[in-house]
Amino acid sequence: MREIIGYHKVQGQPFKAVEIVEKVKEILVSKEVVL
């Protein structure tokens, strides 16, 4: 099993779509930097 990037929110509120959009961009951009 490959590594899974967790995104944990325990604030008594559901995720907002914008939070996931930003997290995805952060991951994809950090990958570009590594490459």
Next chain:
Amino acid sequence: MEHSKKPVSELTIRFAGDSGDGMQLIGKKFSDVLASAGMDLVTFPDFPSEIRAPEGTLYGVSAFQVRLGSKEISTHGDEVDVLVAMNASSLKVNLDQLKKGGIIIANVNGFDSRNLKLAEYVASPLEDNSLKEYHVLSVSMNDTIRTALKELGYSPKALKKSKNFFALGILFWLVDHPLGQLESWIDQKFAKDPEAVIINKRSLALGNRYGEQQDVVASQFTLQGRSFGKGYYRNITGNHAVAIGLVAAAEQAKRPLFLDSYPITPATEILQYISSYKRYGIKHMQAEDEIAGITSAIGAAYGGSLAVTTTSGPGLSLKAEAMGLAVMLELPLIIVDVMRAGPSTGMPTKPEQSDLFQAMFGRHGEAPMPIVAASTPADCFEMTLEAARLAVKYMTPVLLLTDGYLAQSSAPWKIPRQEDLPELAIDTDIPDKDNFRPYDRNPETLARPWVSPGMKGLEHRIGGLEKEAGSGKVSYDAKNHQRMTELRADKVNGIANDIPNATVTGPSSGPLLIVGWGSTHGAISTAQHRLADEGLEVAHCHLRHLNPLPANLNEVFSNYDQILLPEMNMGQLQMLLQAGI
């Protein structure tokens, strides 16, 4: 004033006020009326745990958010277009959710010196120019109602209670929707209180007329209904969908439904809804505690009923010992856990996904149990049927996980036809009744037969002590215990061959796969579409079966460079997947 009409494809409105201001009521009715007009929508009731927090305080604010659309809507919205603020605290708590340029509809009577002090404002935000980035519609709702209805002679207290309908009247003007359906509902809802009917309808009309006459908001928003597929639809919450799903499951299984639960937020509504379906022969009880709820359900399962108990996190802890009993007895049982923020009492009205470890491991001994999870309010119906299917086919207790968000939010649901529902086949075949053995197993499912008591020749004992394989006699034999433990585990693991493979929306391979479960579905799905609009194609895989997991999951994961898993917990599914469980 003449107002223009501005077509929009979506609109997010948040009703916010004091806990006693009736925000949940008008938010729900606003949503129901617009859903019946064909809008797609998702709602989000957001209220404190206290039955009645001190009036006017910041922590007493109750809100209801709805996102409407003429296109597919999957979440309640990240930003709010219109904020109704019935007092100073509700503005302070919710202002950061309003988009710049958004509309505030404020009840000036809720911004007096006392309310401002409770909201910790030094000066009124309605007067100090701090809201200059918004369109602020300030109206003294209480005063307007009192003045307009003065000649009717009603008490100030009765008039004050109708200010939520005044606000609702403005909203109906803002979305350019007629009042007729709502007025009919008021007639029915308050039929035993003619005074309330008159006051609420007049306040509604007053608010609507105020919208027509004001000059702060220049345009009404017009939304077209979404094009849904052919069929009958209704707006439904997750809790209601679970209740209807249980009724449907019992019909499909041709077994009586028995539900026994102890009331606990946010699961209580399932018990309440079930009580309104007594015409289907349902037996239900409000138990004296959580343990009584599950043990009576186990007894009902032994008696041949499709048995259910519902709860939330702390209640699931209390049921743990009896869940082990259900595993040992190998009887079908549905346990619904509507998860809330914990531990302990935690935040009862707020959602979390933090019971997964408890569902997976929270029992003594080796007590594996299938776990399924619903992803939308409508999916609560589907997964309730799935939980019932697994329970009766494999003779096992099954955990259905939902959460406070799914339970209380609502969305359109296509009402299925009964002939389209799956048959819940129950294996009643006893091959050799003369040599009946209660723990002989179906070779395919490893399920033992479900035999109701009182059938001649099929007498058998059950209990928490270990059973001898086949005969079901009490056994302390070491090798038998090993064998039975493995059989119970193999039975649950074998379900992996009887559930759908994991599927993906978006690219079948690529740089990133977003994995989700439960109520994160809407946010992930919306994020996926937004990213695609920006040229970033990512995939989404949403898991509905958590134990066992779909058999092809590793194969799916291998197609992507990276995997992201958003969860409303500290990484419980992440840890299970990483551990290869």
